[in-house]
Amino acid sequence: MANFCVILSTVTLALFLTLNEATNSLSTSDINDTPYTLMHNYTHVCDPARFNDLGLDMTSFAYCDSSLPYDTRVKDLIDRMTLEEKAQQIGDTAYGVPRIGLPKYEWWSEALHGVSNVGQWNSIASFFDDEIPGATSFPTPISTTASFNQSMWKMIGQAVSTEARAMYNLGHAGLTFWSPNINVVRDPRWGRALETPGEDPYVVGTYASNYVRGLQDVEGTENATDLNSRPLKVAACCKHYAAYDVDAWLGLERYNFDARVTEQDMLETFLKPFEMCVKDGDVTSVMCSYNKINGIPACADPKLLKDTIRGEWDLHGYIVSDCDSIEVIINHHKWLKDLPEDAVAQGLKAGLDLDCGNYYTNYANNAVVQGKIKEGDIDIALKNLYVVLMRLGFFDGSLQFETLAKDDICSDEHIELATEAARQGIVLLKNDNNILPLSSDNIKTIAVIGPHANATSAMIGNYAGIPCKYSSPIDGFSAYGNVQYEMGCDSVACNNDSLIFPAVQAAKQADATILVMGLDLSVEAESLDRVDLLLPGYQTQLINQVASESKNPVILVVLSAGGVDISFAKNNANIKAILWAGYPGEEGGRGIADVVFGEHNPGGRLPLTWHENSYVDMLPMTSMTLRPLESLGYPGRTYRFFNGSTVYPFGYGLSYTEFSYKLSSSEKSLNIQLNKFQHCRDLDYTDGSFKPPCPAVLIDDLQCDDQNVEFEVEVHNIGEKDGREVVMLYYTPPNGIQEAPLKQLIAFEKVFLAAGESQKVQFQLNACKSLGVVSFNGNNLLPSGSGTIVIGNDLLSFPMSVNFQY
Incomplete structure (x- = not known):
């Protein structure tokens, strides 16, 4: 989102109006001059005392009659407004209508990984000050996703919404939060990878659904039959819709970018997470993006908005633009040579x-x-807007949340959850000779070296608020030994090598050396895409010199969102272990140290492919296709279509223990009886491949609720340490289908197993959701023939066939 700045804490949030009798006669044109101030006396709009103080009789306003349905009440509210007043309510600052008791409301708050004070330039719905100095800052989404722990994703959402609701009660936040960011990371150079759940559309959609449920769901009402009146804790927003993943690359800006995308890629990759967010997460808002898609601005495309989000997916809420998108349509896209009224x-x-x-x-x-x-x-x-505010209790209050207060913000429970999220999101990439975990019995002095050795704000990334506190890597390792700190680099850019020598000297004297290196927002961020996949400046030289001189274990810890080509470290025998910590949040230092010293057994997996740097020379960021383009020599994108060498593949991650898999039961075929209304559809096959008599059937023509496949996998911890294992299920479609994914993740579960323990993990897959393919002409098809279920990194596989019968 664009054009935001940090707003001074003196800016006052006007959630409710303090109006004296003189303001009752104000017209809409006078609103900007009204001295709005925060009212702590009223918890909701339709408080009789509030109307009495405004000199109004609440009983004469049907929109405050809680016995009426929401749509009836909202119609009454809208019908009372003049045209001019209506227009004043459909910007992110809804100015209110004093004469009918409608207060001002700021729609824009952020809660990507904690309540944030990032927001608009005039006023801001969420802010911190002496009363509320901060909120819990969890790891960035790319780090949280690496845990592959769905229950944790939801728990973080619940914690964030509890703090958000408490801040709302104290006049420090709104109720509508424009989070999460669920764009698929198509290219490893994209600067906003830290905000997202990674490169796999199924993982992204699953994360979105769980996090949104955590933010929005009110306990006991999750399965309400009338979703248009289902109560909300806070309102979430899935963004940026759609095909948005270019910010600023070699002179090209997102404001000018026209994403040329096939229907196949749109359905299979770019729209899938948003569909899951709306259908499975029941999110209340979707934000459209700046870019054009095939020549049409995303925020002005009725096929994408009205027909798909609201029509096909049945959104129960509102659609919002990314900030200044209307201005972008006029001044950047210059679409249809629109005047402002035309674009509106x-x-x-x-x-x-x-x-x-x-x-x-x-x-x-x-x-x-x-x-x-x-x-x-x-x-x-x-x-669409005011029904959401009704559901949030903005008009009637929410008794179950009105007791939330300052003690519910930065609570011990939430800080511990942030620490556990940091631990579970750390990925062990290398562990030669099982050098990790280190033992505090043997390690007394620890050299902690690197531009991130004393990291604080770098750990929380962007769209962050003010954290409750920080635990830097130095803080974390100080709990395990005597720390000697050397920067090694004056910044992440590491343009000066003068600090390398003292860092090497410190490493020579220490019992163990921890190199905390990587990237930050000066390298990868919104409006800043990368041009390569290397560590900046002299970082590589620092790592190599320390490794060559140290006589004791050297551990490399990388902070980044996108992958980094650290092949040199992977292949360096003097670097015994490598950890990826992402951007681990306010308690990141404690989480990293706990993993290194074995208080936590790492079980994270990479949510992104780590490519070799040569990958960026093979194709431009602006090529949107996921599949290889042989005519131009472009490789495929993401693990689903790239078959070249990598530094570390998607889903990679080691543990301090070992796990074995055994298929305990399975259904290896699915027989589907077709009726006369279900017709076979053609698929393109590679030359020489066997083509079944009925290649595929349109998924929309099938009764998908009945097409389930069940099986059970026994996971055994055969090592000597307790640990968590992510059981990842991939599907490889039947051989010969042209342009089918090499494989695609279809399910995953995280299990905890004590040493020697085993557990049976059950999976029930819906064939339409898990075994389908999207053809080039945009048909969502279930193909016949024998595909393959692959569990883990080829640890176990078995055939899965779909047979159509007449």
């Missing part, structure tokens, strides 16, 4: 309910007057 009309007619910006508030009224949209188009947007 295009957005509203496409199904865009809320403008993060001021184009809707400034020009929607004129667009109606000029006949470019109907007033009813604005009414539809307002209904």
Whole structure:
């Protein structure tokens, strides 16, 4: 999101109005001059005392009658507004209508991995000050995803929403949070990889659904039959929709980018996580992105917004633009040579309910007057918006959350959860001769070296707030021995090699050396894509010199989001172990040290492929296709389509113990009886491949609820340490189907096993969701024939066939 700055804590959030009798007659045009201040006396809009203080009779306003359905109440609210007043409510600052008791509301808050104070430039819904100095800052999503622990993803969402709701009660936050970011990382250079759950659309969608459920769900109402009135703890938003993963690369900016995408890639990769977020997570908002897709701005495309999100997926909520997207359509895309009123009309007619910006508030009224949209188009947007606020208790209150207060922010429980998330997200990449875990009985002095050795703010990445506190790597390792700290580099850029010598001297004298290296927001961030996959500056030289001179164990810890080509370290016998810690949050230092010294057995897996640096010379970031382009010599993207050598593959991760797998029971075939309305569809096969008589059937034509496959895998911890194992299931489609993925993740479960313990893990797969392919012409098909289920890194596999019968 663009054009944000840190707002001074003196800016006051106006969630509710303090209005004296003189303000009751104010018109909409006077609103910007009204001295809004925070009211602690009222927990919700429709408080009779509040209306009494405003000089209004609440009983005359049907929108405050809680006995009526939400849509009836919202219609009453909208019908009371003038056209000009309606236009003032559909920007991220909804200015309110004092004469009818409607307060101002700031729609923009962020909660990507904790409540954030990142927000808009005029005012901000979430902020910190002396009363609320900070909130728990969990690891960034790329790190949390590496745990592959679905229950933890949801628990973090629950903790974040508890703190968010407590901050709302104290006037320090809104109720609508524009998180999470669920764009698939198609290219390893993308600067925003730290904000995302990685490169696999199924993992991204699963993360999104769990995190959103954690943010939104009110206990006991998760399975409500009327989803348009289901209560919400806070409202989440899945962004940025869609095909957005280029920020600023070699002079190209996201504001000008036209993503040329096939229907096959759209359905299979770019839309899939959003579909899961809406259907499985029941998210209340989707944010459209800046870029054009095949020539049409994403925020003005009715096929993407109205037809897909609201129509096909049945969104129960609102659609919002990325900030200033309307301005981008006009001044950057110059689409249809639109004037402001034209762009506003295009957005509203496409199904865009809320403008993060001021184009809707400034020009929607004129667009109606000029006949470019109907007033009813604005009414539809307002209904979608205010029903969400009704569900949040903004109008009626939420008794179960009104007791949340300062003690619920930065609680010991939440800080411990942040620490555990940091531990579980760490990935062990190398462990020669089982050098790890280190023993504090033998290691007395520890040299902690590198630009991240004393990392604090670097650990929390972006879209972060102010953390409760920091535990740096130095802090973490100080609990296990006497730490000698040397920077080695003056910054992550490491442009000066003068600090290498003292770092080498420290390593020579220590019982063990921890090199904490990597990237930060100066290398990979929003509006900053990478140009290579290397460590910056003299970092590689520092690592190699320390490794060559030290006589005791050297451990490399990498902080980054995207992969780094550390082949030199992987192949260096003097570097005994390598850990990837991502951006591990406020308690990252404690998490790293606990893993190195064996208080926690690492069980994380890479959510991204770590490519060799030569990969970036093979294709430009602007090539959107996932599959190899033989005509241009472009390789495939992500593990699903790239078959070259890597530094470390997607899903890779070691443990301090060992696990074995055994298939204890399985169904290895699925027979589907077709009726006369279910017709065979063709698929393209490679030359010489066997083509079944009925290659495939359209998934939409099948009764998918009945097409399930069940099997059971016994996992045995055959090592000497307790540990967690991620059981990862991949599917390889039947041989010969052209452009099918090499393999695709279809399920995963994380299990804890004590040393010597075994556990049976059951999987029930829906064939339509797990065994399907998307053809080049955009058909979602279930192919016949024998594919392969692969468990783990080829530890166990068995055939799985689909047979159509007439």
